[in-house]
Amino acid sequence: MAVEGFKTMTGVRVVRLETTQQEKDNIPHLIKFDCGSKALVTMRGGLLCA
Numbered sequence: 074m075a076v077e078g079f080k081t082m083t084g085v086r087v088v089r090l091e092t093t094q095q096e097k098d099n100i101p102h103l104i105k106f107d108c109g110s111k112a113l114v115t116m117r118g119g120l121l122c123a
Contacts, residue, residue, distance in 0.1 A: 100114060101114065102114050102115075
């Protein structure tokens with residue numbers, strides 16, 4: 074799948090958000106779901122740090 078020229082692999086989702094720096098700083102880098110699965114949140118330019 075390709076979104077605006079950014080190719081993704083199976084299981085990868087692309088989300089576009091417009092945020093302030095303070096809001097971005099509060100995005101967790103790891104999300105844990107009730108089913109036990111985990112998702113790593115990354116962004117272009119590097120890993121988000123909580």
